[in-house]
Each structure stands twice: as C-alpha cells, then as structure tokens.
Amino acid sequence: MTTELERLTVRLREFARVREWEQFHTPKNLAMALAGEVGELVAEFQWLTAEQSMSPDPDALARMRTELADVTLYLVRLADVLGVDLMAAAGDKLEDNDRRYAADRYRGSAEKAPPSPPGA
Amino acid sequence: MTTELERLTVRLREFARVREWEQFHTPKNLAMALAGEVGELVAEFQWLTAEQSMSPDPDALARMRTELADVTLYLVRLADVLGVDLMAAAGDKLEDNDRRYAADRYRGSAEKAPPSPPGA
Amino acid sequence: MTTELERLTVRLREFARVREWEQFHTPKNLAMALAGEVGELVAEFQWLTAEQSMSPDPDALARMRTELADVTLYLVRLADVLGVDLMAAAGDKLEDNDRRYAADRYRGSAEKAPPSPPGA
Amino acid sequence: MTTELERLTVRLREFARVREWEQFHTPKNLAMALAGEVGELVAEFQWLTAEQSMSPDPDALARMRTELADVTLYLVRLADVLGVDLMAAAGDKLEDNDRRYAADRYRGSAEKAPPSPPGA
Numbered sequence: 001m002t003t004e005l006e007r008l009t010v011r012l013r014e015f016a017r018v019r020e021w022e023q024f025h026t027p028k029n030l031a032m033a034l035a036g037e038v039g040e041l042v043a044e045f046q047w048l049t050a051e052q053s054m055s056p057d058p059d060a061l062a063r064m065r066t067e068l069a070d071v072t073l074y075l076v077r078l079a080d081v082l083g084v085d086l087m088a089a090a091g092d093k094l095e096d097n098d099r100r101y102a103a104d105r106y107r108g109s110a111e112k113a114p115p116s117p118p119g120a
Numbered sequence: 121m122t123t124e125l126e127r128l129t130v131r132l133r134e135f136a137r138v139r140e141w142e143q144f145h146t147p148k149n150l151a152m153a154l155a156g157e158v159g160e161l162v163a164e165f166q167w168l169t170a171e172q173s174m175s176p177d178p179d180a181l182a183r184m185r186t187e188l189a190d191v192t193l194y195l196v197r198l199a200d201v202l203g204v205d206l207m208a209a210a211g212d213k214l215e216d217n218d219r220r221y222a223a224d225r226y227r228g229s230a231e232k233a234p235p236s237p238p239g240a
Numbered sequence: 241m242t243t244e245l246e247r248l249t250v251r252l253r254e255f256a257r258v259r260e261w262e263q264f265h266t267p268k269n270l271a272m273a274l275a276g277e278v279g280e281l282v283a284e285f286q287w288l289t290a291e292q293s294m295s296p297d298p299d300a301l302a303r304m305r306t307e308l309a310d311v312t313l314y315l316v317r318l319a320d321v322l323g324v325d326l327m328a329a330a331g332d333k334l335e336d337n338d339r340r341y342a343a344d345r346y347r348g349s350a351e352k353a354p355p356s357p358p359g360a
Numbered sequence: 361m362t363t364e365l366e367r368l369t370v371r372l373r374e375f376a377r378v379r380e381w382e383q384f385h386t387p388k389n390l391a392m393a394l395a396g397e398v399g400e401l402v403a404e405f406q407w408l409t410a411e412q413s414m415s416p417d418p419d420a421l422a423r424m425r426t427e428l429a430d431v432t433l434y435l436v437r438l439a440d441v442l443g444v445d446l447m448a449a450a451g452d453k454l455e456d457n458d459r460r461y462a463a464d465r466y467r468g469s470a471e472k473a474p475p476s477p478p479g480a
Contacts, residue, residue: 039399093189159279309453333429
C-alpha cells in the first residue's frame with residue numbers, strides 16, 4: 001500500500017525531474033533550502049507572545065501553514081535523495097526519547113542537559 | 121483509515137501529555153526547537169562538498185537520519201498544536217509551485233527571483 | 241587605525257591559514273556553519289519564557305555567551321571572504337530602517353508587513 | 361575610546377527606544393529574529409556551487425551584504441540586551457579554538473568530531 005508520504009515523495013521527484021532540477025538537489029543544497037524555509041517559519045513567530053502564538057489570527061495562520069508546507073516539501077525531498085525513510089527514522093527516535101526521558105522523572109520539567117528539549 | 125503520520129501525531133501528543141510538557145509546547149517554542157534541530161542537520165553538511173553530500177559515509181548518514189528524525193518530530197508536533205494538516209498543506213503548496221514554475225520555462229535553470237528555490 | 245573588528249578578522253584569517261582550512265571556507269560553507277551556530281543559540285532560548293530569557297541563570301548565560309561568540313566568528317569570517325565591510329553594511333541598513341520605520345508611525349507596534357521585525 | 365561596535369550598539373538601543381520596541385526585544389525574540397535573518401542569508405547561497413559562492417554576481421553580492429547587515433544588527437542587539445561583550449566573547453572563543461585545534465594535527469583536515477567545524 002502506498003502511503004500519502006510516499007505519494008508526496010514521488011510527486012516531488014517528478015516535479016524536479018521535469019524541470020531538470022535534480023542537478024540542484026544535492027543533499028547539501030536541500031539542507032540549506034530547508035534551513036532557509038525554517039527561518040521564514042520562525043520569523044512568523046518572532047514578535048508573538050507565547051499566548052499569541054497559540055491563537056494566531058487567520059492571516060498569520062495561513063502564512064504559517066504555507067511555511068510549514070515549504071518545510072515539509074524540502075524535508076521530504078531531502079530524505080528522499082538521502083534514501084532515508086522519514087517515518088521509520090522518526091519512529092525510532094521517538095522510541096529512544098521515550099526511554100531516555102522517563103515520564104516520572106521529567107514530569108513537568110524542562111530541566112535537562114540544556115539545551116535539550118522537552119518533547120520530541 | 122489512520123495514516124502513519126496521524127499515528128505519529130498521536131504518539132507525540134501522548135509523549136508530551138504524560139510528561140506534562142504541553143505547557144512548553146507553544147507554537148513559538150516548538151518553532152524555535154525546530155530551528156535548533158535544523159541547525160544540527162545543516163551542520164552535518166557544512167564541510168562536505170556537493171559530491172560528498174550525495175554519498176555520505178555510514179556514520180555521517182546515521183547522524184543525518186537522526187537529525188532528520190528530530191526535525192520531523194518537531195515539525196509534526198508544531199503542525200498538530202497549530203491544527204495544520206501537514207500533508208494537505210504540502211500538497212496545496214506543491215500544486216502552487218507546479219503552476220508557478222512552468223516546466224518548459226524553468227527547465228534546468230535556478231534563475232528565479234532569488235532566493236527562491238528550484239524544486240519544492 | 242585598526243579597529244577591534246579588523247583585528248578579529250585578521251586573526252581568523254590567520255587561524256584558517258595555518259590549518260590550511262581556507263579550502264573549506266567558501267562563502268557557501270561558512271553560511272551553513274553560521275546557520276548551524278545560530279541553531280545552537282536559538283536552542284538555548286527555546287524553553288525559556290520571555291521573562292526567563294531576560295535574566296538567564298549564570299550557566300545558561302555562559303552558554304549563550306559562547307554561542308554568541310561562535311556566531312560572531314563565522315559572521316566575521318564570512319564577511320571577510322565575501323569582501324564585505326560588516327560595520328559599513330550594518331550602518332547602511334540601520335539608516336534604511338530608520339527611514340523606513342518612522343518612529344511616530346510604528347511606535348509601540350509590531351504591526352508591519354509580517355514577518356518583518358520591529359527593531360533592527 | 362568608543363569603538364564602532366559600541367556606537368552601533370548605542371544606535372540600536374536608541375532605534376528601539378524611540379519606537380517603544382524594547383518591549384518586543386526580549387533575548388528570546390531577538391534570537392528568533394536572528395535565526396530568521398540567517399535563514400534569508402543561507403537562502404542566498406543554497407543553489408550556488410562552492411565556486412559560484414566565491415564570486416557572486418553584483419546583484420547577489422548586494423543582497424548578501426544586506427543580509428549580513430541584518431544578521432549583524434540583531435546579533436549586536438541581542439548581545440546588548442544580554443549584557444554580553446561580543447568582541448571579548450569572540451576573542452575568548454577564538455583562543456579556545458586555537459588551543460583545541462592544534463595546527464599541526466588538524467592541518468588540511470575537516471575530520472573532527474562531527475559536525476564540529478574547521479575554522480572558527
């Protein structure tokens with residue numbers, strides 16, 4: 001069975017192929033493009049308070065959705081050219097995190113070896 | 121039917137819930153965490169040539185896979201707290217790009233209004 | 241007269257030269273290294289509230305200082321290999337911003353064409 | 361004696377003060393703004409080869425100069441609100457790097473505990 005992520009991967013491959021853009025799509029270049037898009041995403045949140053970020057106005061949310069899309073497209077494309085199965089990798093990492101951050105020890109606390117993150 | 125992305129979303133929600141980390145998971149904070157992880161991913165490629173980045177050695181590839189996983193986990197979590205359907209957003213954006221960058225006009229060319237990207 | 245920034249620029253040049261690292265210091269690579277370091281800097285702030293970020297504990301502040309240093313080193317090195325005078329460029333941009341964001345119009349407001357930033 | 365960096369710091373302080381933007385200039389927000397600008401800088405290099413990045417055309421170089429300026433402005437402002445002396449911090453870090461990466465051991469090699477960088 002083909003998953004929606006696999007379908008997106010194939011569509012991106014075809015998108016690059018018909019434009020002869022595979023030459024630009026080295027992992028190095030795609031990692032940079034991903035960083036550029038994440039920069040745009042972060043910029044959407046930079047002057048918002050924590051509270052404001054939780055309920056952005058419709059225009060802001062629409063822009064955030066577009067930036068999330070751009071990040072997703074480059075992430076999926078980068079994983080593809082590297083031959084990495086993104087869902088398997090994420091699943092493995094989440095299991096690691098689950099073991100590493102025992103729920104009863106880290107409950108309610110962001111106190112870990114900084115700047116390690118609570119959550120993912 | 122539940123997709124693998126939906127399952128991952130639910131697992132991340134549960135991961136945060138049992139640790140009482142939802143309080144840290146504002147969109148603003150998650151966008152920063154995503155940026156931090158993308159920084160680690162980019163760092164893996166910084167001294168590689170384009171060619172080297174296309175065939176990283178096994179150790180480097182394993183680290184890249186882990187960083188791709190971290191980026192995925194925060195991206196999926198951020199989309200979830202914002203209520204954005206990542207696959208729908210990515211699909212919409214890819215359609216936009218398909219219209220915007222006509223294949224016969226942009227074939228083989230990275231010449232677009234910079235720094236716009238060829239590919240995704 | 242030699243400024244402290246010029247002295248730092250020359251020291252970085254020498255640092256790269258004696259290690260024969262100039263071959264790695266293309267603008268492209270240095271931009272990636274800068275992005276990687278900024279990712280580490282952002283990570284220091286990701287779980288802090290706005291208030292906490294204004295008075296970090298001594299350990300956190302020491303780490304932030306180190307990350308600011310890393311960012312500075314790559315920024316200065318990148319400007320050098322591109323032949324850009326960082327202080328002149330920053331001065332020019334600040335003058336532009338001064339004209340663009342009239343004080344009496346933008347006073348107290350982050351409402352600009354997003355995601356443009358209030359402040360610099 | 362006042363250095364050019366100190367003068368820029370004071371100008372940025374005044375720039376924020378007259379617009380009543382100090383309320384937005386928490387270290388957390390400024391770190392995000394810095395990340396956003398570095399994203400724009402990286403995007404300028406993403407499709408360039410290493411060689412092309414060494415001799416960008418005049419238009420690209422002008423954009424790079426502007427992005428370098430934006431990065432500098434936020435970096436200087438962030439250091440100021442944190443009370444960090446950027447030049448002292450950078451000098452300390454460069455001395456550390458000088459000791460850590462002995463020239464005769466690391467000559468010509470990017471082989472360090474990855475993704476540590478050769479150069480700064």
